[in-house]
Amino acid sequence: MATEGPTPMERFIWGIIPENPVYRQLLGMCPTLAVTGSMKAGMTMAAAAAFVLICANVLVSLIRGLLKPHLRILVFVLTIATFVTIADRLLAAFMYDMSKELGPYIPLIIVNCLIISRCEVCSSKQGLAPSIFDALGQSLGFAVALASMATVRELLATGSWFGIPLFWEGTDGEAYRWVLMALPPGAFFTLGILLGVVNWLGEKFSRKGGQRAGQPETAEA
Amino acid sequence: MINYIKQGWLVLVLGLAFGAALGGVQVWLGPTIDANRLNETFGQVPKLVCGASAEVSLAKYRERLAETSGERASHVDVGDSKITVYDAYDAEENLVGYVVRGSGAGYGDTIIALIGLNRDASTITGVYVLSQKETPGLGSRIADSSWNSQYDGKATEPPLEVVKKAPAEPNDIQAISGATISSNALTNIVNGTVEDFRRALQASGSGTRKGGDHGD
Incomplete structure (x- = not known):
């Protein structure tokens, strides 16, 4: 167990942009591609993933002293699977329509590498405070990434945002103007272009400001 | 053995604790989820x-659910398989029709549909798609x-047929352009489910399904 690690605040900040789960670590690609067809679906996914990530990080951090190195992954998966099932049941009980729309993608949070990588990188090595802030930062980063994808795709596909028509009124059955953006190819195009933009901006930023202080460690997963 | 327990006790304890937690969640939320469905x-x-009341139908369904101890309140046997049927009652508790649940393969995933039928299952009174994963903008229609109001008022005999041009026969359903497979899939589900249900209805005798549990 590392005695000194990044501080809670560093963990929090890193999760949002410098170590953004989607744009920097390229983790959690499945929901990023699959459920960003609309803002509603994307944000529900972000909230469910945040719930699981925070709960798993807290629990793993609390029991980190008891972990056996060769059984740790098993414990992580067990913990994550439990919280995912709880999240899935909660959605089915209180947001039934959303639960139907997201379908299998909620149970699939279990295999979202973002969460297991945070257990491995942070919460199994650090105390409660850094783990919570790490989970909050990464969740926020994930939400920002999903929101950016979903905004682009929903606007281009249906001209609406959060289901509110902005550019044109879709009539029954003719809500789609650029249906490709709502389909899987649209997800790949959007992700590729946004990744390029984020990398380009990052490069520009780091050239201008020189080496950033507190360059984050590279992700291990 | 002792070594295994030493190594794995945390996994065992966590497994038991998580299992108990999930059981608790199921007990807490299970009824809400069932009610949602x-x-x-x-x-x-x-x-x-037409003319059915959601509240009365649901109340009647719950009544029968209690009588049959939850097992087969809505199932009708068709040969080897079962189909799910909900009786539709009007506000005066008269049986006015049936809502039959049908499912089958679509272009994307399984399509689940509810099919409304009148009292003697001679006419389709409505179709509603409960769940589908067809191509957005095309098959999803x-x-x-x-689109699916086309089914309203169609006779159940002869079977419906999907056509690509404007419907000419009374049993024609006009396909969604660019989504013939989805249109066919839903129509096949409707035809198959209706046929099964009509057979079951005839087998149980003269249009009354559960002998006299609904007065006229």
């Missing part, structure tokens, strides 16, 4: 069967009422 189905009953 039933409400979704019964919420469609008035739209699918099978769930739009602007």
Whole structure:
């Protein structure tokens, strides 16, 4: 167990942009591609993933002293699977329509590498405070990434945002103007272009400001 | 053995604790989730069967659920398989029709549909798609009422047929352009389910399904 690690605040900040789960670590690609067809679906996914990530990080951090190195992954998966099932049941009980729309993608949070990588990188090595802030930062980063994808795709596909028509009124059955953006190819195009933009901006930023202080460690997963 | 327990006790303890937690969650939320499913189905009953009341149908369903101790309240045997049927009652508790649940393979995933039928199952009174994963903007239009209202008022005999041009025969359903497979899939589900249900209805005798449990 590392005695000194990044501080809670560093963990929090890193999760949002410098170590953004989607744009920097390229983790959690499945929901990023699959459920960003609309803002509603994307944000529900972000909230469910945040719930699981925070709960798993807290629990793993609390029991980190008891972990056996060769059984740790098993414990992580067990913990994550439990919280995912709880999240899935909660959605089915209180947001039934959303639960139907997201379908299998909620149970699939279990295999979202973002969460297991945070257990491995942070919460199994650090105390409660850094783990919570790490989970909050990464969740926020994930939400920002999903929101950016979903905004682009929903606007281009249906001209609406959060289901509110902005550019044109879709009539029954003719809500789609650029249906490709709502389909899987649209997800790949959007992700590729946004990744390029984020990398380009990052490069520009780091050239201008020189080496950033507190360059984050590279992700291990 | 002792070594295994030493190594694995945390996994065992966590497994038990998580299992108990999930059991608790299921006990807490299970009824709400079931109610959501039933409400979704019964919420469609008035739209699918003319004159039916969602509240009365649901109340009657719950009554029978209690009588049959939850087992087969809505199942009708068709040969080896079962189909799910919900009776539709009007506000005066008269049986006015049936809502039959049908499913089958679509272009994307399984399509699940509710099919409204009148009292003697001679006419389709409405179709509602409960769940589908067809191509957005094309096949997904099978769930739009602007398209699937075509089924309303169709006779159940002869079977419906999907056509690509404007419908000429009374049993023609016009395909969604660019989504013939989805249109065919839903129509096949409707035809197959209706046929099964009609057979079951005839087998149980003269249009009354559960001998006399609904007075006229």
